[in-house]
Amino acid sequence: MLDPAGEATRAAAARLGVDGVRRLRIGKAIELELDAADAASARSQLELLSDRLFANPVIEDWSLEMVDANGEQSA
């Protein structure tokens, strides 16, 4: 899907002299802190938020990766 802001930024990168940028997409980052009883409950609440609020599934894809406090991938 066309990302006009990403394309404009890619064109600006070339004007800065960096010609090799083949692909540049601009998205958004959302930081949140969530209280939940356990990881399963956190996951289901995050899935609900991602599907119904943060992303519009018509134009955006999302996936969820859980990482524990040590940076290890978890359930």
Added chain:
Amino acid sequence: MSAARTIGIVVFPGSNCDRDVRWALEGCLGLATRFLWHEETDLGGLDAVVIPGGFSYGDYLRCGAIARFAPVLDAVRGFAAAGGPVLGICNGFQVLTEMGLLPGALTRNARLHFLCEPSPLEVHPGRSQWLRGYGEGESIVLPIAHGEGRFQCAPEELASLEANGQVVLRYAANPNGSVGDVAGLSNPAGNVLGLMPHPERACDPCTGGLDGRRLLASLLG
């Protein structure tokens, strides 16, 4: 003409065309209106609801994404399901797609600019009760004023919208990269219309053209 037709106009924090719509309906057409603050849920006595343009909730997250959870829109959803006429203009169209009352999504204009200009359009009224005052294929001009008006949906969705006659307004000179030149969509029943152009700004001779007047005059019954 029935004497006491009253049209609800939804007002979110950040709406800015609510008063334009009121002027078009009351000042130009003699209808009564009632502003509906976003926390209201009582639509009793209303004959139609207009969701006007603007920047509801600052357009935070995505245009219309926060508005979708406003209490007034739960009531509007029920009103539309019961066959009540609902019109979403510009930000109101974005809200209708986020609510799922109309399909697809409105995204950043292809060339990034905020576009504020007269836009030539083709009308294909089909079953839209809002557009019954126009002829099939009629050319009109309405003002557009948006930064996020590029209609997007999957190709198979567009094909189904076309086949169902739901693409009721098309750009004659696509200004924003919308797929299928889509400027306005109807729901299958014909009582819900969403469009990016502003019919309420084309009702009063002092502000230019009058091509929007017949759209709102559909409310005169």
